[in-house]
Amino acid sequence: MTARCIMVLGTSSGAGKSWVATALCAYYRSQGLKVAPFKAQNMSNNARVVATPDGQWGEIGTAQYLQALAAGAVPDVRMNPLLLKPEADTRSQVVLMGQANAELSALPWRGRSLKVWPQITQALDALRAENDVVVIEGAGSPAEINLHDSDVVNMRVAKHCQAHCLLVSDIDRGGAFAHLYGTWALLPEDEQALIQGFVLNKFRGDAALLAPAPAMLEAKTGVPTVACIPMQFDHGLPEEDGVFDDRGSTGAGQAVHTTIAIVAYPRISNLDEFQPLLQVPGVRVVWARSPAQIAGADWVILPGSKATASDLQWMRHQGLDAAVAAHAKVGKRVLGICGGLQMLGEALIDLHGVDGNEAGLGLLPLVTLFEREKTVRRVSAHLPALRGAWAALQGVDLQVYEIHHGQTQLRADMEAGQTQCADEPVPGMVWQSAQGNVWGTYWHGLFENAAVVQALWGAQTPSLDDVFARMAQGVERWFTVKM
Incomplete structure (x- = not known):
């Protein structure tokens, strides 16, 4: 089999890519499909231990570990072949296919691309051969034009597998339509063509008030807004890196003991x-x-x-x-x-x-x-x-x-x-x-x-299975177009 690839991109870090990708993994699993997650390069000090192809132990980012569980798949290092673990503002430990790599850690950021791209594509292609759907998560924004020539995680991956791409924006921050349009506009035409839908995430309020903006955005880009996801408090999954939020941390509103x-x-x-x-x-x-x-x-x-x-x-x-x-x-x-x-x-x-x-x-x-x-x-x-x-x-x-x-x-x-x-x-x-x-x-x-x-x-x-089931049901409700 050669899997269909669905890629979740974001207009910024914190837009909700990991959460949306996890929800899609759970949804496709609920449809009876064989699903695997993938993120070419993750920068995170949140890591989990999983098996490597040679029977050893290795590390992947926690987001891909949870996405694998949502997909009903056994987590393995191919799902996150490159993990960067920040040790200082300008230095990270590089983990390639689950193992810390001192040589890559010593290289400058742009010097790594040629060395890691073969392992990234090999991992992705192996997952494509074994599954019906691969849900791919991007990193940061695909319109980081200063890093475009050394990209190994966003549009280069999308082009490699001709992924159907969703672009997610955090509407709770404000400026979501400008973020979506600006990100799309900064992409080359061949990459714009891969963007199949816009997603408004973390919405609070009356969705009817969004009109006519989605239609105006589609007129400018040719890309429909395919989902408006309500703000999800207490959703049951860890928040993204660096998010320390006391909301929901008092035992579901009960008296604190x-x-x-x-x-x-x-x-x-x-x-x-x-x-x-x-x-x-x-x-x-x-x-x-x-x-x-x-x-x-x-x-x-x-x-x-x-x-x-x-x-x-x-x-x-x-x-x-x-x-x-x-x-x-x-x-x-x-x-x-x-x-x-x-x-x-x-x-x-x-x-x-x-x-x-x-x-x-x-x-x-x-x-x-x-x-x-x-x-x-x-x-x-x-x-x-x-x-x-x-x-x-x-x-x-x-x-x-x-x-x-x-x-x-x-x-x-x-x-x-x-x-x-x-x-x-x-x-x-x-x-x-x-x-x-x-x-x-x-x-x-x-x-x-x-x-x-x-x-x-x-x-x-609550068990993770309960959390994933709610997420799969949410995709049914929130997406007007099923990818």
Whole structure:
């Protein structure tokens, strides 16, 4: 078979490309078709661990992972052959076909295109050969004319597979019709011809008030507006990178019994894994960037980081180091995940220029050494007996994943003469403080296990299958033309 390719482009980052692509994956699956997602190049520190063709583990962007689940497909590295993980404003780690690639990471942005394009087309063509439909997501805007000559993710991909392209604009920001027309107008004629429909996303109000603008836009471009999608609050999927929105994070309007402050440092990674917390009745999530936002919290979470040493320095500059220490001192819960775990220790030691050297927060007697090679794997785990605040998790079975350069060890000689020592209930993976309130782990995805949410709060959250079913039904309602 040779799949039909539907491509979702946007007038800007944040227009809703990932969400619309996920909805289309769910819709085509509901029609009985075999579907796969694809994004040639993703820039994100939200990543998931999936299988590689040779039976190893690799990374892809979280959006494509979720799109694969929506499509009913097994996620694999071909669905996002190139992943860029920002480590600083002008530097990213390049992950090609699931594996970190030091040579590509060292190249300038425009120098990568020729080297990665063959792997991108090979991955896409393989998915086309195996499926009825491939739903392709673009990146940013296809009219980034400064990057057009080195494009490997937008119109070059569309032309390669002659995709039927949708152009999505966020109407809630204002100026949507100008964004759509301007983006279309900046494309060469052969690329304009691939744009088959405009989509107005995140609309609030009376859709009848949009007239006559869609007809006027079609008269100028020949492209119809094929969908007007209402604003979707509490849709059940993680928000896009860098979106920290408290709306919907108070347990569906119920009285708040637990406030969780997640420290939102500049290079936060895998923030998507906290989406289930936004859906727990009575739990409020705060994205904390100041000590005041931690002051009233019951929990503090130090999430993953793509630049742990740098983010630790940022925490100290903000005064968050002292705030977290004070929170732990009075016996409240502190959870560190991956980079956050490393921060909880005494020291970060980098002999290979991977991340940087830095003193830790000293809340656990741990030392982390950064290694050149990255650990990437999925894990099935069973939690043993735990102390204090985390005892409710004893006996819980988990499906989790790891993505880290650091290797962490418990250093008993760093205990400050405590009568009860910190320990390592899961060797090399989980550490807990003597008091039992500070807990650190390399495992991502804890809260995506329903058993964890049930054990901690006695609650259930909507399943992804329910979320995808609603999205598929939405496509039926919102699209006047089925692509």
